Amino acid sequence: MQNALKPGDAAVEFVRFPFQEAKKSQTHKTYYIALVVRPGSLQPALVRLGEAQEFEGEPFSAYRAEVGIQKAVATIPASGGAASPWRALYDAMWKPLEAPLGDAKRVYVSVDGVLHEIPLGVLQGADGRRVMEKYDFRVVSSTRDLLRASHHATNNTAVLVGNPRFLMSGEELQVAVNHFRSVGNQAPEMLLASAALPASPAGGALSRAVTERGACNPPPPDGGVLCPLPGTAMEVQSIEELLRDKNWNVSSYQGEQALEEVVKKAASPRVLHLATHGFFLPDEQTKAGANAQISGADDPMLRSGLFFAGADRTLNMETPMEGMENGVLTAYEVTSLNLQGTELVVLSACETARGHVQYGEGVFGLGRALQEAGAEAVLMSLWSVPDQETQELMTQFYTNWLGGMDKPEALRRAEIAERDIVKKRYGKDLPYYWGAFTLVGR
Numbered sequence: 001m002q003n004a005l006k007p008g009d010a011a012v013e014f015v016r017f018p019f020q021e022a023k024k025s026q027t028h029k030t031y032y033i034a035l036v037v038r039p040g041s042l043q044p045a046l047v048r049l050g051e052a053q054e055f056e057g058e059p060f061s062a063y064r065a066e067v068g069i070q071k072a073v074a075t076i077p078a079s080g081g082a083a084s085p086w087r088a089l090y091d092a093m094w095k096p097l098e099a100p101l102g103d104a105k106r107v108y109v110s111v112d113g114v115l116h117e118i119p120l121g122v123l124q125g126a127d128g129r130r131v132m133e134k135y136d137f138r139v140v141s142s143t144r145d146l147l148r149a150s151h152h153a154t155n156n157t158a159v160l161v162g163n164p165r166f167l168m169s170g171e172e173l174q175v176a177v178n179h180f181r182s183v184g185n186q187a188p189e190m191l192l193a194s195a196a197l198p199a200s201p202a203g204g205a206l207s208r209a210v211t212e213r214g215a216c217n218p219p220p221p222d223g224g225v226l227c228p229l230p231g232t233a234m235e236v237q238s239i240e241e242l243l244r245d246k247n248w249n250v251s252s253y254q255g256e257q258a259l260e261e262v263v264k265k266a267a268s269p270r271v272l273h274l275a276t277h278g279f280f281l282p283d284e285q286t287k288a289g290a291n292a293q294i295s296g297a298d299d300p301m302l303r304s305g306l307f308f309a310g311a312d313r314t315l316n317m318e319t320p321m322e323g324m325e326n327g328v329l330t331a332y333e334v335t336s337l338n339l340q341g342t343e344l345v346v347l348s349a350c351e352t353a354r355g356h357v358q359y360g361e362g363v364f365g366l367g368r369a370l371q372e373a374g375a376e377a378v379l380m381s382l383w384s385v386p387d388q389e390t391q392e393l394m395t396q397f398y399t400n401w402l403g404g405m406d407k408p409e410a411l412r413r414a415e416i417a418e419r420d421i422v423k424k425r426y427g428k429d430l431p432y433y434w435g436a437f438t439l440v441g442r
Helices: 052-056 059-066 087-102 113-117 145-146 171-183 203-209 228-244 260-265 283-288 311-315 366-371 387-402 407-426
Strands: 007-019 029-037 047-049 107-112 138-139 157-164 249-255 272-274 279-282 304-307 329-330 345-347 357-359 362-365 376-383 437-441
Touching: 007 113, 007 145, 029 052, 029 087, 029 437, 047 052, 047 087, 047 376, 052 113, 059 087, 107 145, 107 407, 138 249, 138 407, 138 437, 157 228, 157 260, 171 260, 228 249, 228 387, 249 407, 260 329, 304 366, 345 387, 357 437, 362 366, 366 376, 366 437, 376 407, 407 437
Parallel strands: 007 107, 107 138, 157 249, 157 272, 272 345, 345 376
Antiparallel strands: 007 029, 029 047, 279 304, 304 329, 357 362, 376 437
16 A cells, blocks of 8 residues: 555544453443554554544534534534634544644545544644645545556446426326336336335435435425425536536436436446435434334445435325335445446435444445445535535536546535635635535545
8 A cells, every 4th residue: 555655645544443451440442543654654653543432522513513413503613713623623633643644745544433424624723724725635435445446437428317306296207207218218127126125214214314405394385395406406407518518428317307217227327426315314213213114224224315206205105106216215225236437426415425334344325335336436425415505516526527637636626615605605614515525435
């Protein structure tokens, strides 16, 4: 791995592990450390960060409150101040790494534990600068990924799905699916490949899990559960125009054609962009829901996913249509997608980077599922994302990437640009609006 690093590069591997001193009767403690590797280092630098409870307690709770995960956006302190959660996390998790990083500018980072839920690039030091402003910051599943050869795409194909029509009658859904199958010359037996998979979580439990690109409060007057997403329509349209200007072959699906079947039938596009509602159902919420009798309900890969056209039928506990998908695509189902050779999957939805964190093993959720399916890189969100700012961020990301930047740099520049927009729009720096997305992979 060290040989794969270039001058100016560094790699950081965070590790969370239990420890108990020999011959000690006290209960073992859990610690975080970081291993830092630089070109020419004789050995990795070991940085002791401290006990897990120091990070997973007050600093982590304050961070979740600041970005709105705990619905406390209005209580945000002045950025960079002594009370800023970003400053507390920076001092605890990143500042100790700066000395061993030396003059490194590009940093590959693999995280563990609660760090899977924190965008480290957004952490802010006493000088008000964020990590992504100081470093070319790149998240990888493991630092071993540096040894993996990058594949050069042989085609410029993209499948874009957005602005699903969530509330549809059974007849309308049947017409939409038949149209997709006939126009696309689809084989019905291929579309039904997931019929034997475990059932999705119960509609009632899912309804409680949906977030900003998610449930309406109060619900829509038409009896639906999921809010329309007009911002995703503009997002998909602007991205399609950008891609076509670069002579890409683009297939775009919106409204009643934004079907789960479309995603399951996509065959190794270079880019798969999904702009919709996402969900993450925590373990405790699953146990409290009415799906204890559902086969596989304890599987974390069934507790995260995306909603597509007709999903309100499932959320309203209506009987599934025979021979058709239910509009709820779980991470479990995602592992069966054909994404070998897909360079980038964008999940422009809420909480798509979240899942069940297995210490030392990573996150079991959509990101893992997509990489298992073959995607080389996945762009996904760590919290509930606002419609307007997400549309702006995504448009800028594609503009940067298609203009010649690599994907991590394109995201970094897009976030910095959106941060400036947010400052002007709201009068302060609010990471909630621009800092949710993380790019994992190469």
